[in-house]
Amino acid sequence: MFKYxxxxxxxxxxxxxxxTLILFILxxxxxxxxxxxxxxxxxxxxxxxxxxxxxxxxxxxQPLHVQYVRYLKGLTEGDLGTSYQKSRPVSDILLDxxxxxxxxxxxxxxxxxxxxxxxxxxxxxxxxSLLDVLVTLSTSILVSVPVFWxxxxxxxxxxxxxxxxxxxxxxxxxxxxxxxxxxxxxxxPAITLASVSTAYVARIMRSQMLEVMGQDYIRTAHAxxxxxxxxxxxxxxxxxxxxxxxxxxxDLGVMMSGAILTETVFNWPxxxxxxxxxxxxxxxxIVTGGVVIIVLxxxxxxxxxxxxxxxxxxxxxxxxxxx
Amino acid sequence: xxxEHLNWDHDKDPDMIPLDAGGHPSRQSESGDHITASAxxxxxxxxxxxxxxxxxxxxxxxxxxxxxxxxxxxxVFMILLAVTADLWVPQTLGDPIVLPQDTAAAKLxxxxxxxxxGTDKLGREIVSRIIYGxxxxxxxxxxxxxxxxxxxxxxGGLAAYYGGLWDTLIMRTAxxxxxxxxxxxxxxxxxxxxxSYRNVFIAIGILxxxxxxxxxxxxxxxxxxxEYVDAARAVGASDLRIMFRHILPNSIAPIVVxxxxxIGSAILSEAALSFLGMGVQPPTPSWGGMLSDARAxxxxxxxxxxxxxxxxLTTVLAFVLMGDGLRDALDVKMKD
Amino acid sequence: xxxxxxxxxxxTHFFTRDGVVKAVDGVxxxxxxxxxxxxxxxxxxxxxxxxxxxxxxxxxxxxxIVEGDILFKGDSMLAMEPAEVRKLRGDRIAMIxxxxxxxxxxxxxxxxxxxxxxRIHRGMTKREAFxxxxxxxDLVGIPNxxxxxxxxxxxxxxxxxxxxxxxxxxxCDPDILIADEPTTALDVxxxxxxxxxxxxxxxxxxxxxxxxxxxxxxVADMADDVMVxxxxxxxxxxxxxxxxxxxxxxxxxxxxxxxPRHDVSEKGTLEPIQGQPPSLIRVPRGCSFHPRCPYxxxxxxxxxxxxxxxxxxxxxxxxxxxxxxxxxxxxxxxREVV
Numbered sequence: 002m003f004k005y006x007x008x009x010x011x012x013x014x015x016x017x018x019x020x021t022l023i024l025f026i027l028x029x030x031x032x033x034x035x036x037x038x039x040x041x042x043x044x045x046x047x048x049x050x051x052x053x054x055x056x057x058x059x060x061x062x063q064p065l066h067v068q069y070v071r072y073l074k075g076l077t078e079g080d081l082g083t084s085y086q087k088s089r090p091v092s093d094i095l096l097d098x099x100x101x102x103x104x105x106x107x108x109x110x111x112x113x114x115x116x117x118x119x120x121x122x123x124x125x126x127x128x129x130s131l132l133d134v135l136v137t138l139s140t141s142i143l144v145s146v147p148v149f150w151x152x153x154x155x156x157x158x159x160x161x162x163x164x165x166x167x168x169x170x171x172x173x174x175x176x177x178x179x180x181x182x183x184x185x186x187x188x189x190p191a192i193t194l195a196s197v198s199t200a201y202v203a204r205i206m207r208s209q210m211l212e213v214m215g216q217d218y219i220r221t222a223h224a225x226x227x228x229x230x231x232x233x234x235x236x237x238x239x240x241x242x243x244x245x246x247x248x249x250x251x252d253l254g255v256m257m258s259g260a261i262l263t264e265t266v267f268n269w270p271x272x273x274x275x276x277x278x279x280x281x282x283x284x285x286x287i288v289t290g291g292v293v294i295i296v297l298x299x300x301x302x303x304x305x306x307x308x309x310x311x312x313x314x315x316x317x318x319x320x321x322x323x324x
Numbered sequence: 325x326x327x328e329h330l331n332w333d334h335d336k337d338p339d340m341i342p343l344d345a346g347g348h349p350s351r352q353s354e355s356g357d358h359i360t361a362s363a364x365x366x367x368x369x370x371x372x373x374x375x376x377x378x379x380x381x382x383x384x385x386x387x388x389x390x391x392x393x394x395x396x397x398x399x400v401f402m403i404l405l406a407v408t409a410d411l412w413v414p415q416t417l418g419d420p421i422v423l424p425q426d427t428a429a430a431k432l433x434x435x436x437x438x439x440x441x442g443t444d445k446l447g448r449e450i451v452s453r454i455i456y457g458x459x460x461x462x463x464x465x466x467x468x469x470x471x472x473x474x475x476x477x478x479x480g481g482l483a484a485y486y487g488g489l490w491d492t493l494i495m496r497t498a499x500x501x502x503x504x505x506x507x508x509x510x511x512x513x514x515x516x517x518x519x520s521y522r523n524v525f526i527a528i529g530i531l532x533x534x535x536x537x538x539x540x541x542x543x544x545x546x547x548x549x550x551e552y553v554d555a556a557r558a559v560g561a562s563d564l565r566i567m568f569r570h571i572l573p574n575s576i577a578p579i580v581v582x583x584x585x586x587i588g589s590a591i592l593s594e595a596a597l598s599f600l601g602m603g604v605q606p607p608t609p610s611w612g613g614m615l616s617d618a619r620a621x622x623x624x625x626x627x628x629x630x631x632x633x634x635x636x637l638t639t640v641l642a643f644v645l646m647g648d649g650l651r652d653a654l655d656v657k658m659k660d
Numbered sequence: 661x662x663x664x665x666x667x668x669x670x671x672t673h674f675f676t677r678d679g680v681v682k683a684v685d686g687v688x689x690x691x692x693x694x695x696x697x698x699x700x701x702x703x704x705x706x707x708x709x710x711x712x713x714x715x716x717x718x719x720x721x722x723x724x725i726v727e728g729d730i731l732f733k734g735d736s737m738l739a740m741e742p743a744e745v746r747k748l749r750g751d752r753i754a755m756i757x758x759x760x761x762x763x764x765x766x767x768x769x770x771x772x773x774x775x776x777x778x779r780i781h782r783g784m785t786k787r788e789a790f791x792x793x794x795x796x797x798d799l800v801g802i803p804n805x806x807x808x809x810x811x812x813x814x815x816x817x818x819x820x821x822x823x824x825x826x827x828x829x830x831x832c833d834p835d836i837l838i839a840d841e842p843t844t845a846l847d848v849x850x851x852x853x854x855x856x857x858x859x860x861x862x863x864x865x866x867x868x869x870x871x872x873x874x875x876x877x878x879v880a881d882m883a884d885d886v887m888v889x890x891x892x893x894x895x896x897x898x899x900x901x902x903x904x905x906x907x908x909x910x911x912x913x914x915x916x917x918x919x920p921r922h923d924v925s926e927k928g929t930l931e932p933i934q935g936q937p938p939s940l941i942r943v944p945r946g947c948s949f950h951p952r953c954p955y956x957x958x959x960x961x962x963x964x965x966x967x968x969x970x971x972x973x974x975x976x977x978x979x980x981x982x983x984x985x986x987x988x989x990x991x992x993x994x995r996e997v998v
Binding site: 015016019020023024027141142144145146147148149150153154156157161173251254255257258259261262265266276277280281285288289292295296299300303 | 496497499500502503504505506507508509511512513515516588592595596599600601602612615618619622623626629632633636637640641644645648
Binding site: 216217218220221222223224225226227228231236239240243313314315316 | 715717743746747748749750751754755757759762763764765766767768769776777780781812814825828
């Protein structure tokens with residue numbers, strides 16, 4: 002178990018280096034056609050002297066490997082550069098917004114886990130029933146729907162039309178207002194953010210349940226005289242959950258991408274909205290800094306998920322071959 | 325169908341026991357594909373059907389899948405719209421880019437007989453813009469996936485065929501790419517390259533290779549086990565020849581399935597990037613860009629957000645369903 | 661007194677999209693306390709489906725027992741409520757399966773899995789069930805049973821897992837143990853050990869065994885009666901000696917010829933049966949074995965043979981078995997072609 006955790010952490014190192022290397026290369030001079038100075042200053046025209054100043058200040062004239070080490074060092078110190086528009090350290094700006102994103106993501110993940118897993122199990126157990134057809138169909142549609150459009154659709158229906166019709170309606174913008182308690186503001190953004198992931202979890206849970214239900218050990222459980230319910234609860238569920246947990250871990254990254262879109266649609270003042278607004282003002286340090294933070298966060302959470310995995314699967318806990 | 329296939333079909337020729345040249349009763353053809361009747365845990369024996377080619381068989385099964393057929397028709401319809409747009413759309417429905425003469429009077433009109441999908445904030449026909457948007461979406465989808473396919477096939481092929489250090493290096497790199505949230509990576513890349521049509525498909529294409537490489541690698545690894553590859557090697561076939569003549573044809577089914585599904589997700593990514601302002605730049609119409617415009621008019625002109633959304637949903641769904649259909653038809657095992 | 665188990669004219673069919681698969685099509689036999697019956701046949705002959713029918717584990721849909729009856733101590737299992745059948749399953753009738761690698765749940769400890777039947781059928785507590793599981797592991801010859809009971813299946817070798825499966829099946833002292841190819845997936849040396857273990861345990865507990873196998877060699881030392889199945893039907897039935905030394909049906913001859921034997925001095929070489937088992941959707945007309953039978957005549961194509969007693973209880977489903985000159989080694993290969 003301990004060995005497994007250590008091994009996972011060690012395996013993480015090259016991925017971490019690779020990720021930061023790519024992020025670095027994206028802004029390193031001469032590697033891509035873009036101008037790194039532009040990434041620092043935005044697209045405003047600047048004088049030649051100022052340009053030289055920036056090159057020197059950021060060490061852009063030094064060899065690449067020196068710059069990379071410098072970049073890594075900056076990262077560990079929390080230095081993500083300075084916003085061109087706001088003249089504030091990017092890390093400060095993002096830190097302010099971060100809790101808002103986490104709150105939204107946490108509720109969305111909760112929805113994803115509860116609804117996705119339940120729908121998948123029901124769908125698999127009642128295979129070919131009307132309910133199964135419904136779940137399968139709606140998950141197919143949900144994975145094809147653009148998140149931001151789903152959000153807008155809900156804004157129009159539950160916010161604008163419901164209000165017009167005099168039905169209790171939901172807030173469609175921001176994180177708080179005088180009309181609603183704060184948690185109500187969370188409803189539509191959280192559903193939007195959770196939608197695609199929930200559909201995927203339901204699909205995977207369904208297919209995993211169906212696969213597990215066809216395994217020999219399920220037949221053994223039946224042969225012992227267990228009831229169908231007990232077979233599903235005691236023998237099928239735990240095995241089927243293992244890959245679903247992995248998926249939820251991997252999915253965090255996807256959800257973070259979704260957070261940019263969702264926060265944009267609902268004006269949710271998180272890291273995602275900040276990135277979107279920075280795109281509008283071509284404030285690249287915020288954009289790349291925001292991406293760095295999210296990527297690192299996703300990697301850390303992935304590691305935690307990997308470790309929690311070991312608690313579910315004894316083959317990993319006891320160093321056996323993972324099947 | 326050879327007479328051997330009729331072996332068990334004694335309704336047709338009851339008293340005939342087919343004999344082979346040596347006087348022994350001829351065996352049932354072994355080339356016929358065997359379908360094991362699915363009956364839970366129990367092997368109820370194999371049911372031989374007549375032998376067809378992989379693709380003939382797949383087409384036969386695909387035809388029985390109504391959903392996949394509808395999807396196929398929809399994809400073909402969208403492609404036709406996109407390809408022929410220049411010939412008739414500006415003339416009949418209205419120009420997608422050029423503003424009408426009286427913008428103020430023509431803007432934000434709800435759908436009507438004259439304006440099937442309504443007009444946008446500048447008075448342009450939404451129906452025309454959606455048809456032209458199909459060009460962007462479909463072409464970005466196809467171009468991006470082509471890029472992923474080329475990179476993915478090369479890397480996946482190298483990793484699987486040579487193994488060892490190649491395999492480790494390539495698959496670790498793929499892991500790095502997987503650690504990146506898709507849209508975030510695309511945003512970063514485009515932040516450097518600058519937002520444009522070309523950079524959108526390049527960014528999406530570059531990001532798609534690891535999945536294709538993985539699929540190709542694992543299918544090669546399973547094909548490589550087969551004896552005919554050893555046989556080909558034994559008679560001295562070159563690596564390239566083995567790759568193209570023996571391995572590629574046999575691992576093509578999962579690639580086809582995966583490519584179809586990837587086009588759908590590439591279209592979704594393009595829409596998201598355009599929505600964020602990192603994609604195709606105005607005035608070129610794109611579905612994501614149209615939705616971005618629509619945000620300001622949710623109260624007064626909800627039709628502006630309705631139609632582009634439906635266009636994205638149906639097109640992506642068509643590729644997903646088509647992919648599902650192909651997967652079932654080609655009998656490709658794939659994790660969700 | 662009624663027999664322990666009586667199966668009469670069992671027909672289990674699967675209704676698939678491609679047609680009706682007649683997996684079991686008219687099987688009858690009975691089993692007494694402490695007896696061993698071997699059901700032998702190629703894969704797809706219906707032997708496993710017969711076992712699953714007795715267990716009441718035919719997946720429905722697509723499977724259905726369309727005819728016949730299964731009497732356990734005189735009571736029809738098909739007439740019972742599902743809950744009643746469930747009470748018998750694992751308690752009075754237990755089963756072990758072919759592949760011990762996949763038949764144990766990977767996420768639970770072996771001891772826990774063995775004790776599970778005791779908890780549901782005997783109402784034991786976790787503690788009691790675990791202690792009993794340790795005893796059972798000891799009984800099936802696992803060293804350090806108390807420690808090993810806390811292991812997970814992947815920490816067991818194949819042979820040990822099959823021993824654990826046997827311990828699991830025997831946990832409630834069942835009247836009948838159905839063993840579906842229990843040694844097929846194991847190494848040859850382990851095979852012998854497992855068979856020995858089963859014989860030894862049967863001596864001790866008096867459990868009746870239904871041994872399902874494609875390998876006649878496996879059952880030679882063990883079975884009292886042997887039933888040979890082909891395409892869902894029994895084609896030969898008799899005591900082990902009768903089937904081994906005086907086989908009546910050409911299919912049984914084929915099975916015996918494809919067997920490496922050291923007990924019978926015969927100069928014949930190993931010879932597999934030609935061809936493949938037939939499709940169970942469109943079973944050949946007449947005798948279903950005729951397309952592969954070197955002795956087939958016109959009658960075999962036209963008439964379905966019945967399983968009829970030939971000598972005493974020794975029955976055969978071949979038209980020509982009643983003819984004393986039609987015996988293994990003597991019958992001339994004679995194919996009339998019309």
